[in-house]
């Protein structure tokens with residue numbers, strides 16, 4: 059046993075052993091009449107009672123008409139909408155697993171997830187239906203099967219597909235909501251996709267227990283942040299673990315009203331804050347930039363805002379301070395930290411430290427412990443100076459990656475610590491952690507994952523590319539990393555050929571989702587720096603990029 063284990067200073071909490079559905083929407087609570095969600099763009103509202111009733115009606119229909127049950131996986135591909143919680147919780151009430159896909163995915167990315175999750179039903183937003191249909195057909199679904207099992211994620215059936223609401227039936231039977239207790243709470247409830255420390259996107263098996271644990275861990279600290287009368291804003295996408303667990307589930311546990319935005323747009327955001335008097339939001343650094351650096355606060359009344367929790371990517375302390383100062387410290391900007399693999403939260407900052415220690419991600423939440431280790435797996439001293447890889451352990455750590463036992467084994471220790479791939483320091487006095495670097499390959503564009511391996515394999519499929527490595531370069535102005543490719547061209551004549559580099563950049567843009575475009579550019583290089591075992595030495599490329607960008 060290692061002596062360097064850092065334990066949460068908070069008392070452990072009990073974790074109920076039930077299904078996600080029963081935890082979030084128990085039949086008898088006194089807040090069922092309250093509004094759970096309101097769609098900012100349409101004003102359509104849903105009370106907790108309606109959310110429960112509609113989710114169950116969908117679950118009855120899914121079971122009766124399509125025999126959806128525990129063994130199935132259902133994929134949702136849609137922007138945030140008032141239908142999203144119904145689709146997700148209705149599916150979960152049948153016992154099926156839910157695989158969540160980014161609605162910006164193109165062919166390559168979506169077909170990977172559909173095949174990998176082995177889905178038996180898809181809810182797709184009308185904008186995503188043509189591509190989904192094409193992919194389902196390519197993987198061998200018959201037209202009849204597609205007609206039955208590709209369902210519109212909106213009330214409209216104009217796309218030629220059944221609407222999810224056409225599946226609603228009021229029959230209260232079929233053993234729904236499906237019961238999970240004891241060992242079965244460790245079955246997968248949700249799968250978001252993450253590249254982890256290396257390679258392509260993998261299905262993260264997040265169990266009922268993982269999510270309930272994380273909600274209880276946070277709930278025990280509820281006085282820190284959300285209060286009963288707060289109005290919350292869900293602007294982060296629900297397909298990402300941060301949006302899902304924090305801005306859908308966690309907000310629900312506070313019986314609060316949550317204003318849904320289909321995607322981030324400054325004016326829709328400003329207007330929604332003003333109209334609904336939003337007080338609390340969870341955001342990613344580029345949204346913070348917008349609020350701190352533009353006149354959005356002159357165009358909209360943002361005076362109701364009290365807390366903007368920020369994270370999902372490195373956040374500059376100056377930016378947090380700038381925003382606090384701009385709003386005369388009325389808005390507190392606590393940083394948070396988590397990963398898809400930890401359902402997601404492991405650290406949370408007490409509000410009283412949010413300003414004085416704005417660069418820190420916070421303290422370990424209850425039931426959680428951590429280690430900070432050097433490259434030999436030895437604990438570094440927790441003196442706020444020595445940094446090392448952050449390992450975490452707790453009931454929120456995923457079951458593993460779907461169908462990838464080797465990848466799971468690589469990131470887990472024998473005593474159940476999960477290796478985050480992030481470099482941290484720990485301050486013993488305050489018990490606060492700070493992220494100072496990242497060891498893993500992952501690039502974060504505006505909080506969204508861009509696995510370099512996916513871009514590298516795409517680029518290698520281009521006959522004009524001999525070798526390639528993709529890294530993230532930091533853009534201060536937008537407070538985000540941008541993916542950049544270093545390419546060895548097949549033809550020497552293309553070395554330093556700017557026009558050719560731009561063509562490669564555009565070629566990639568035509569094949570990947572918006573957030574994966576090579577916004578950091580394409581640059582040619584004579585050879586990709588690699589270790590003797592053939593591993594790309596990304597640190598060398600990051601140093602090169604810093605020199606090139608400075609020049």
Ligand code: 4UW
Pocket residue numbers: 252299300304340341367368369370371372373393394395396397398399402403419478479480493496502505506507
């Ligand atoms: N500072 C530096 C940070 C930070 C960070 C994350 O896409 P994933 O797997 O997951 C997330 C989850 C973010 C999140 C969840 C809950 C929460 O309260 C919160 O607070 C605002 C954020 O992004 O990416 C995980 C990776 O993202 C980086 C880090 O590299 C981590 O391994 N990351 N938060 N505050 N880096």
